[in-house]
Amino acid sequence: MDRRTLLRGGLATGAGLAAVPLLGSPAAATPLRPSGRPLLTHGVQSGEATADAAVVWTRADRTSRMLVEVSRRPDFRGARVLRGPLLGPDTDFTGKLRLRGLPAGERLHYRVRAESLDRHGLRSEPLVGSLRTAPRKGGVRFVWTGDIAGQGWGIAPDLGGMKIFRAMRAARPDFFLCSGDTVYADGPLSETVTLPDGRVWRNLVTPEKAKVAETLAEYRGQFAYNLLDGHLRAFAAEVPQVNQWDDHEVTNNWYPGEVLDDARYTERRVDVLAARARQAFHEWLPTGGGRIYRKLSYGPRLDLFVLDMRTYKDVNDGNTYADPRRGLLGDEQRAWLIRELKHSRATWKVIAADLPLGLVVPDGAAAQEGVAQGDAGGPKGREMEFAQVLGAAHRAGVKGIVFLTADVHYTAAHHYDPARAAVADFTPFWEFVSGPAHAGAFGPNALDGTFGPRAVFVHAPPAANTSPAEGFQHFGEVAIDGETGAFRVDLRDAEGASLFNVTLTP
Numbered sequence: 001m002d003r004r005t006l007l008r009g010g011l012a013t014g015a016g017l018a019a020v021p022l023l024g025s026p027a028a029a030t031p032l033r034p035s036g037r038p039l040l041t042h043g044v045q046s047g048e049a050t051a052d053a054a055v056v057w058t059r060a061d062r063t064s065r066m067l068v069e070v071s072r073r074p075d076f077r078g079a080r081v082l083r084g085p086l087l088g089p090d091t092d093f094t095g096k097l098r099l100r101g102l103p104a105g106e107r108l109h110y111r112v113r114a115e116s117l118d119r120h121g122l123r124s125e126p127l128v129g130s131l132r133t134a135p136r137k138g139g140v141r142f143v144w145t146g147d148i149a150g151q152g153w154g155i156a157p158d159l160g161g162m163k164i165f166r167a168m169r170a171a172r173p174d175f176f177l178c179s180g181d182t183v184y185a186d187g188p189l190s191e192t193v194t195l196p197d198g199r200v201w202r203n204l205v206t207p208e209k210a211k212v213a214e215t216l217a218e219y220r221g222q223f224a225y226n227l228l229d230g231h232l233r234a235f236a237a238e239v240p241q242v243n244q245w246d247d248h249e250v251t252n253n254w255y256p257g258e259v260l261d262d263a264r265y266t267e268r269r270v271d272v273l274a275a276r277a278r279q280a281f282h283e284w285l286p287t288g289g290g291r292i293y294r295k296l297s298y299g300p301r302l303d304l305f306v307l308d309m310r311t312y313k314d315v316n317d318g319n320t321y322a323d324p325r326r327g328l329l330g331d332e333q334r335a336w337l338i339r340e341l342k343h344s345r346a347t348w349k350v351i352a353a354d355l356p357l358g359l360v361v362p363d364g365a366a367a368q369e370g371v372a373q374g375d376a377g378g379p380k381g382r383e384m385e386f387a388q389v390l391g392a393a394h395r396a397g398v399k400g401i402v403f404l405t406a407d408v409h410y411t412a413a414h415h416y417d418p419a420r421a422a423v424a425d426f427t428p429f430w431e432f433v434s435g436p437a438h439a440g441a442f443g444p445n446a447l448d449g450t451f452g453p454r455a456v457f458v459h460a461p462p463a464a465n466t467s468p469a470e471g472f473q474h475f476g477e478v479a480i481d482g483e484t485g486a487f488r489v490d491l492r493d494a495e496g497a498s499l500f501n502v503t504l505t506p
Helices: 003-009 164-170 216-226 230-238 270-284 330-343 383-395
Strands: 013-016 040-047 053-060 064-071 082-087 094-100 107-116 127-132 140-145 175-179 192-194 200-202 241-244 294-297 302-306 348-352 401-405 411-416 429-433 453-459 474-480 487-493 498-504
Touching: 040 107, 040 127, 040 230, 040 241, 053 064, 053 082, 053 107, 053 127, 064 094, 127 230, 140 164, 164 230, 164 474, 175 401, 216 270, 241 302, 302 330, 330 383, 411 487, 411 498, 429 487, 453 487, 453 498
Parallel strands: 140 175, 175 241, 302 348, 348 401, 401 429
Antiparallel strands: 013 094, 040 053, 053 094, 064 082, 064 107, 082 094, 107 127, 140 474, 192 200, 294 302, 411 429, 411 453, 474 487, 487 498
């Protein structure tokens, strides 16, 4: 079907995009029911919504066929059924369908079923969702945060669950950027935690969340757990996602080649754990299934550059080396980012970084986890590659760069200016930090002066690992005006109240 068919009859084209396993694995432990209707177990999600395409996701309770209808009408009148991939044990019964030929800048409705392979026509009850495609012109509005269900704070039904997703859903954004730590695979949950005021936090606990994740099934269980929360599931059904990973999808502060010194693990080779985690990440989230770093365009006003600061990361040491071949991004990703920034004609170039640029994030007493190391002098260590990126963009006349990040579990607005910096070869820019979404709150972290940051706003808790019940959970909202190009940022709390805002002009 072509675009005209879609516009005429409210239909969408489609081609199956089954999640491709990165490792061979045995069948998941989910039991197969020999009779009765299939069941969709964890809701529906959408992601990677460009101007003419999007990915729709679901999971079934048994081997079955994914079926999807998409329409401009909420009643689905005239819609046709599109055959999706097989939902089977190789992908933990998850599957995705890439919808193509969609109209730009519109709210579309989708309906998902699973069909029995044994009895043709025997289908699950449908689940419905909606998504908005990227515009070809005009404005765009989105939310971002990170750090979901960490530091022992899981789903507590009697305290309302992950309420921040209710507030983000109420904002009705065009899409959601999750800036990493989509799950906490290294953070086991206990059934109860006593809060400072004497109240008891009662976690919903599954077997996969009772220990650190090591097996593929345990990594899959981290993503399945988050979808037990009703607020998150309702949000995911209505707002398309853009996901990147950070460290806790695998284990704290990991880097390739690391061998853990942690008695909780029987498999201590991080490369083995990361491969399993990456497979679960692509199976359980509505990603495109390819590399994690990528560019997504949202009309003439916004290009989004999603970074991968884990896959190519060097070892966590003092971060004061002078080797330009090392860093967080790797040669290929660094060259890609410079090239794409130069080629972008969008008003705003948002760089989605899962680690902040100017905040010092230690890894133990002597090592550094992030870009900065607390030395206000010229670039050293990982700062060198970002000096290269910012310098190349500056010399090419690139304007409108904004960094968005999470990771540090508080919210802040930082302005970077070469007039305050040890580096003169870059154009002033902003970095906005948000989070956590539902995890322990920390901070604030020290700022490194190399790129001349100034903390314009900070909202951090009074004590480390402050629970979600005590506030200090955050998300950010960006609204770009289609006419003027004005870029408004609101840093919001878990109820949606704006704690700080600023409007940047093109």
